[in-house]
Amino acid sequence: MSRNYYVLGELWFTTGDVYEFYKQLDKYYRKIKGTAVFWNYKTSLKLEVVFIYEIKGLKMYSPKWSKVKKQLKSFTCDSLKDRIDFHIINYRKAHDQLGRAVITVDKKEIFSMCTIIAEREMNRKEWNIREEQNVKYDIYDHKHNLEMGLQAHEMIKEEGILAQYDFFDAVEEYLSSPIDTSIKSTDIIIKVLSLIDRRVGKRTLKKLNESFETEHEGIRYFLKLRCDAEGIRFS
Structure with missing residues (x-):
């Protein structure tokens, strides 16, 4: 028979322990993903708070990424198929192993989407928004904090500051959408993938050439x- 046991006593820990735990909670709450750990070795106290939020793109981890990469390559136009490639670089020491x-x-990095850089810029953007709107961070106002985080995320995406998971999400949407929809997307990654897509012909490219100045x-x-690559004059 199972029973519950209760022990009354005092637990001693430092403000530094609490502050470190608070920083972890704040970080993972903003992402809604990760594990915050409170650990005090003197009292053998360990507390874990797990935030779980499924990012669609995480489904593309190896071995599925190799399959997705083949799909991307199969859609790449013949004139660029041997010049363009896609790579995923993960950092094992990162808490979520995203990189x-x-x-x-031509084997040169042209478009890099780094999770660490994107999240740093997203946090900076969020605090800038708060300063402009004179809104203080309230750890208990979960709904508003989430809204601010999402707003900051969308703003850095528009600036072209993207994370690895942004790439995963965009690829998943691109592969499941008609090319006519993808070429009109406001998502930078989806638009790039559409521009090198073999299903986009010269006539469409010429029209896009006239309207892509901004x-x-x-x-x-x-x-x-x-x-x-297609012999079309770029203006």
Whole structure:
């Protein structure tokens, strides 16, 4: 028969222990993913708080990534198929083992999507928003904190600061959508993948060439690359 036991007593820990635990809680709560650990060796006290949030792109980890990469390569146009490649670089020491997603052209890194850099910039952006709106961070206001985090995330994505999981999510959406939908997407990664897609013909490329002046520089780079490879004058 199982029973519950209770022990009354005092636990001693430092403000540093509490502050370190608070920083972990704050970090993983913003991402809604990860494990915050409170550990005090003197009292043998260990407390774990687990945040679980499924990011669609995490399904693409090896061995599934190799299959997804083959799909991406199969959609790449003939004129660029041997020049463009996709790479996933994971950092084992990172808490979630997320690292970078890289698109290379002629074996040179052209588009790097680093989780560490993106999350650093996202946190900085969120605090800038709070300062502009004179809104203090309230650890208990979960809904508002989430909204602020999502707003900051969308803002850095528009600037082209992307994480590895942004790449995963975009690839999943790209592979499950018609090319006519993908080419009109506002997502930078989906737009890039569409521009090098063999299903996008010269007529479409010429039209895009006339209307892409205000697009992100990464998108314009790949449009120029495709146009040059197809013998289309890039304006």
